[in-house]
Amino acid sequence: MSEGATGLIEAGAGVQPQAGERRRGIDRVIMLFEALLKHRAPMRIGDIAKMINAPRSTTYEIVNSLLEAEMLENVGSEGYVYFGRAMHLFGWAYSHHNAHYRRILETLDRMAAETGETVQLCGLRGNKYVVLDCRDSPGPFRISSDVGVEVPIPWTASGRLLVGHMHETELKDFIPAADYELPDGRVIAPDEFFADVDLARRQGFSETSALADRFTWCMAAPIRNSHGAINTTLCFVLPVDTPEPRRNQLLELLRERARALSLAGS
Amino acid sequence: MSEGATGLIEAGAGVQPQAGERRRGIDRVIMLFEALLKHRAPMRIGDIAKMINAPRSTTYEIVNSLLEAEMLENVGSEGYVYFGRAMHLFGWAYSHHNAHYRRILETLDRMAAETGETVQLCGLRGNKYVVLDCRDSPGPFRISSDVGVEVPIPWTASGRLLVGHMHETELKDFIPAADYELPDGRVIAPDEFFADVDLARRQGFSETSALADRFTWCMAAPIRNSHGAINTTLCFVLPVDTPEPRRNQLLELLRERARALSLAGS
DNA sequence: TTAGTTTGTCCGGTATTCCAGACATCATGT
DNA sequence: ACATGATGTCTGGAATACCGGACAAACTAA
Structure with missing residues (x-):
């Protein structure tokens, strides 16, 4: 019992600041999206990096890829990103297929x-x-x-x-x-x-x-x-x-x- | 003029079957989603692999990661996948933020x-x-x-x-x-x-x-x-x-x- | 001004991901 | 029966994606 079940959600934000662990880009992407969903508001790249516990340089690269694919979108004057138009289309496809x-x-x-x-x-x-x-x-x-x-x-x-x-x-x-x-x-x-x-x-x-x-x-x-x-x-x-x-x-x-x-x- | 502009969309499906090119997981993921959107219906993993021109083994690994994150979802009896519940939530977040x-x-x-x-x-x-x-x-x-x-x-x-x-x-x-x-x-x-x-x-x-x-x-x-x-x-x-x-x-x-x-x- | 913090970019090295290919199963057709 | 083809899993190895860290620029505070 206790809380063994939460172990499945290793992507849970914040916890386990253990450094030096290399992770796949895909996993970073997944963590990023879940972090954004949890936060429910546009975030700055630096904060995303902290939240998903990823190196800043890596986060920049990932975010830029996702921006180009319109899965993320720049919002506001400077530095904030949130889900993008492509996400809307994917979600729409899900709910109407x-x-x-x-x-x-x-x-x-x-x-x-x-x-x-x-x-x-x-x-x-x-x-x-x-x-x-x-x-x-x-x-x-x-x-x-x-x-x-x-x-x-x-x-x-x-x-x-x-x-x-x-x-x-x-x-x-x-x-x-x-x-x-x-x-x-x-x-x-x-x-x-x-x-x-x-x-x-x-x-x-x-x-x-x-x-x-x-x-x-x-x-x-x-x-x-x-x-x-x-x-x-x-x-x-x-x-x-x-x-x-x-x-x-x-x-x-x-x-x-x-x-x-x-x-x-x- | 002609069609220089299309060069930007290198992720366009089908074209350029040039083999032996290693690509990042992230890029594969993006191509996968766009392929699914274009196809507008659940696809089998093998067909996805062909459509985005990725090795089968790689495609399996990626799809399984995305399934676990609920960004993709098994649909129908066997082997078909399509956008998942997480996509719906991300898209909803986009359109209501x-x-x-x-x-x-x-x-x-x-x-x-x-x-x-x-x-x-x-x-x-x-x-x-x-x-x-x-x-x-x-x-x-x-x-x-x-x-x-x-x-x-x-x-x-x-x-x-x-x-x-x-x-x-x-x-x-x-x-x-x-x-x-x-x-x-x-x-x-x-x-x-x-x-x-x-x-x-x-x-x-x-x-x-x-x-x-x-x-x-x-x-x-x-x-x-x-x-x-x-x-x-x-x-x-x-x-x-x-x-x-x-x-x-x-x-x-x-x-x-x-x-x-x-x-x-x- | 100086000192401190954050942002965005770049670079070299290595830990690792992605690839090719093999293999066992299952399905289908002849 | 055999042949063909697709599905899902596994493995070794090499190309490279990710990381750490450095750097300039911008911003803030005192």
Whole structure:
């Protein structure tokens, strides 16, 4: 247990400043992109070098190659770089290459329009939960900037569904111990979490209230791929004080749409 | 003149099968992504190797690295790979990192909803024109799959605006001679094109009818960045037989919205 | 001014990546 | 049955990509 699982993510920024290790250009590139994603804002080359723990000269060379390929882009007056136009095209290609994903995005649009609530598409990335796309409620000010930000699985309703295929022993290895601690300091008992996962699997949806955030009620329903596995979830993010009848109505809609998007019958 | 400009794009697929040339991993990665984008569908590793002219063993190693980073993804039963989830997140980060781009996308949504027509956001990529994003008209069946596909500049209305900052001599070097030939075999006289570019610059918009496609009328208006340069264009794609009054009305809307999105006053 | 920090570029050497090729499997066709 | 071709893995060796470090220039602070 403990945190053996994090060992997989050796590219994690910052840690292990062990010097003198030569690495491949490809690996540097991957680390660079993940660092940029984590930072979520343009960075200067020197800072990138520090963040991915690479020599400055190497970083310059890599960044220049990527700039030329438009995978990175100069932003602002001097020295800052961020993702470039090519990335946008690659990402667009990813999200439209199959009819399935396109249908999911259309559903997202429709649900947001019909209900006026915040709708999200969620998935896993390594051993963390991420929002893959979202449509924000026009009402409350809730900025849609958390797409791609990694969040501990136990903090989320979707997370409980997305790990539904794992046994308890696997889960213990998979989820870092630190991830059971909520942002406000409370700690979720792992056994309680495992029970939640089990419940979510049996009832085919998951709800959390005031978990990662004291003011939100989250509900998630699974989208299954052609093998019946859960790749992504559909998810409503509601104000906690949403009246129960409306919650039930929305949950019904959510489950129906998620079922319609799933590829395999039971 | 002739086609000296294409020399810049040495990563262009297929050509120059000269063997025995060692290349950096980074360059292989870039070529791989561009090949995938051009192909617009999942590919097998062996075919990728041929397409980017790399040794098979090298290609396997690179692909596996990228798979692990989720920049590529296995698709289908066996052996096919395409862009992965990480690409989607990187691309999302690109298109949302600044308020400007977000406003552009919202405008795209609004214009599509208001008019029911096909709206596109266009830009340059190297010496080609590309659609960066689009909202399709619900009416005619026009599939929105041309985002990211490179098209010769002279085929498009937007292209005439996007090269407006260049002198005639620059343009001659910049645009490959072959790009003046339309898909149906007609050839645009370069001088005529230069005159079009000049006209577009002076009147602040550009229109083409039945150019790249016999059945469409395109109109484009420039979005200027804070330096007054034209980075992207907003564009309507209409049926050629759209009545003139409506065309004028749409053109007015287009110019107004594009102006509102531009950052610098004149 | 001086001293300190950061940026961008360049260069020589070596640790390593990338390449060529072999090999076992599997699929397909005749 | 055999022949053909593609897939995925592995290995040794040589070309070179990456690294450390130096350098000039620009910027800041006192």
